[in-house]
Amino acid sequence: MLVVEQDDVASGTTSASTRLIHGGLRYLEHGELGLVRESLREREALLTIAPHLVEPLRLYLPIYRGARRPRWQIRLGMAIYDLLSWGKSLPRHRMLSRDALLERLPGLAAEGLVGGACYFDAQVAFPERLVVENLLDAAAHGAAVMTHTKATRIVVEAGRVTGVEWREARGATGRVSARCVINAAGPWLDRVAASVTGAPPPVALVDGTKGSHLVVAPFPGAPTSAAVYAEAASDGRPFFVVPWNGLYLIGTTDLRYAGDPGEAAIDDAELAYLVSETERLFPCCGGIAERVLYTQAGVRALPRTPNAAPGAITRRHVIQAHREARGVYSIVGGKLTTYRSLAAQVLARLARDGFAPASTIAVGRERGDERLPGAIAGRERDALQAELIGAFGAPCAHRLVWTYGRIAERLLSDAAARPELALPAAPGSALLRVELVHALESEWAVSLIDLLQRRVMLGLGADFGLDAARAAARALVELGVWDAARAADELAAYRRHAEAHRAAAVLSAATRADAI
Ligand SMILES: Cc1cc2nc3c(=O)[nH]c(=O)nc-3n(C[C@H](O)[C@H](O)[C@H](O)COP(=O)(O)OP(=O)(O)OC[C@H]3O[C@@H](n4cnc5c(N)ncnc54)[C@H](O)[C@@H]3O)c2cc1C
The missing domain is CATH 1.10.8 (Helicase, Ruva Protein; domain 3)
Structure with missing residues (x-):
């Protein structure tokens, strides 16, 4: 196996994520019970196979009078979330009174607060290292890795893939033979798919949405060892304030984006939105804008869904076989949290289509539970x-x-x-x-x-x-x-x-x- 990465590993969307390993409480609103169950199972697995990188994270969810999601709905969502995470090692949720929540989060806006919930998910402070360790593991099992090397062309002859051409950042070019190519280029996916030669240009598979974060210095009233998952007062979107790396990660936004993913950057409106929502949530913070240290923005590669609101597009992944180019598969959408189950599904698909022995499926499952090279606890x-x-x-x-x-x-x-x-x-x-x-x-x-x-x-x-x-x-x-x-x-x-x-x-x- 050869992995080619045009820039550096994890330099794309992965390093611009909220860095949560989570079930996706929000997906319950869209009835995506299967995705939530899969994510919760993966959360548990990652806590085991990478305990040095993935840690439990306590979250508080405040509920305000007049919010889009009333207390009964939050309570129901929490109960379903617990139910779907059967077999988990993390504590169950607790509903909290207004006073109990303010006792735990004294800096939280008290006006209109009616109560809240406390629950657990997990945090991967450095998904960059998670990617590096997965590659170390792959290399230990025989994979070759080339960074700063762009796949410039997927070569297809007589309807079958025969190889990939690549170009190194320093100019060297080459070609590798392949029976099968996995296009896992995230928001660049359609660009890579378009490089398939000898086949008609494919229909776009991806809808990009930009998500931005602020990285903020500690501020008065900030939660110290827990994250806050709140509903934005201006538009009802959920957003996070997460203690991270001695700082705070605040986000995110969700805006349709069709530009170059490598050029994605926060704009003034997103900055103002995240600042004002955080200041509203923590009124004694003394100003968030002055505490912004840097920002991050990435593009979600979501399955193409014309006319849907960005927040309503599924976060489920799709494995798309290119019929006009046998042996080429594109991975559309997905979450960091579910990367292992996605990989296992890709292996199963390759085995079904005759590109890998059937035993690969079992091996994939077994290896999926192996601890990463750095795992220690x-x-x-x-x-x-x-x-x-x-x-x-x-x-x-x-x-x-x-x-x-x-x-x-x-x-x-x-x-x-x-x-x-x-x-x-x-x-x-x-x-x-x-x-x-x-x-x-x-x-x-x-x-x-x-x-x-x-x-x-x-x-x-x-x-x-x-x-x-x-x-x-x-x-x-x-x-x-x-x-x-x-x-x-x-x-x-x-x-x-x-x-x-x-x-x-x-x-x-x-x-x-x-x-x-
Ligand atoms: C704002 C935001 C917050 C998120 N928060 C979370 C979260 O908290 N939890 C969670 O589970 N998920 C989260 N996600 C989703 C998660 O980040 C993505 O699902 C995941 O990072 C996708 O990884 P990927 O490897 O598919 O894409 P990427 O990380 O974008 O990797 C694709 C790579 O392909 C490379 N590439 C492109 N073209 C070529 C080429 N021609 N040749 C070689 N290489 C190429 C790129 O350089 C890039 O490094 C979030 C996403 C966003 C945008």
Whole structure:
């Protein structure tokens, strides 16, 4: 198997998601009981196979007088949600009185509040690492991975796929033979499908909707260890305020979007909407706009549903066989939460169509329950953390264990073999040199953006990782991995990336010179 990714792994929609592993309470409104059940089962599985990345998350759902979803409806929805998650390890929901909710969330707007609910879902703080670990697992089972490599053409001869042509970012081109091609290009899916040669252009399969988030510094009255799932007062859409990575993730929006997915960015109206809804929910917050550190926007690749309101389009995935090009399949829609069940369904489809042995279905199911390479929990995790404290110090150890899990053992052995890698990237930096070398050599990272944003995960901090980026560039020059010109180019690209995500006011105040 070969995986080609035009940019970096998880650089698309995945890194712009709300980072929840959830059943999708909202989908109950649209009668999607099957999707909710599947998602809840997957939530449970991910808590088991990736306990270092996926953690239980408590959520509060406040109910206000005159809301679109009254208390009885919320109570019914919660009961069905619990029912559909039979066999779960997370606690059941509880309905709360107004006073009980305010006791738990003193910063919440009290006017018109009639009560609320408390329930559990899960959070994957870094879905980027979830993707990396799935690829590490795939590679351990024989897959090859090429990042910064675009599939430029799906080659079809006499109605059958025969291969894929690709082009690397640095210009090299090539072709790989294939009996079967899975187009999993998310919101780019129709563009990739259009590159099928020898077949008529396909009908568009995807409806794109843009969803944006604000990343906000902690604010007065913010919930500390739980998320809030509220109904927006202006339009009744549900939105989240989620504690994340020491900051808050606030979103999302849902707007039809037909542009280049790589260019999606929050617009002024979305920013104003998310700010005003959060300020309304937490009146003592002291202003949200000033606390916005950066923003994220991504495009949902939903199954094409003309004339439907974006919020009403199903979040279910569809596996579309291209009849005019036997062996080509496009994956339309879906959620992060259900990636495993989607993969198993793709395998089953390939086996049914004769592209994989029937035994693949059983293997897919068994492997689906295998833990990811970094999976570690309980005493084993404590022991690893103690070892990491001994090698790298306490603050660093905590971050390493929750970013890499068991993969941190590899960092320990690499640093022991090459003591110069045990050092921080720069004096006082939280980033270790060994992380950089590991990501470049073993996790398909190429650029400074890949390293900071999708491997070591320090790029998602309050300063968008600008300090760590400078330290990383300098360390890679000192280690002889990059020359000074390459490091300067990488840093300049990182700054441009930060500028595209950071609120202009914050950027001008906080950025410093590019010198390394
Ligand atoms: C705002 C928002 C919030 C969300 N929140 C949640 C949530 O909380 N929980 C949840 O479960 N789901 C959530 N989702 C849905 C979830 O993010 C997506 O279902 C999931 O990330 C899709 O992953 P993907 O790999 O299919 O797409 P992507 O992550 O977009 O990956 C597709 C990849 O294909 C690559 N590509 C494109 N063209 C080519 C080419 N020609 N050659 C090679 N590579 C190519 C792209 O570079 C990209 O990296 C959310 C989505 C959005 C937009």
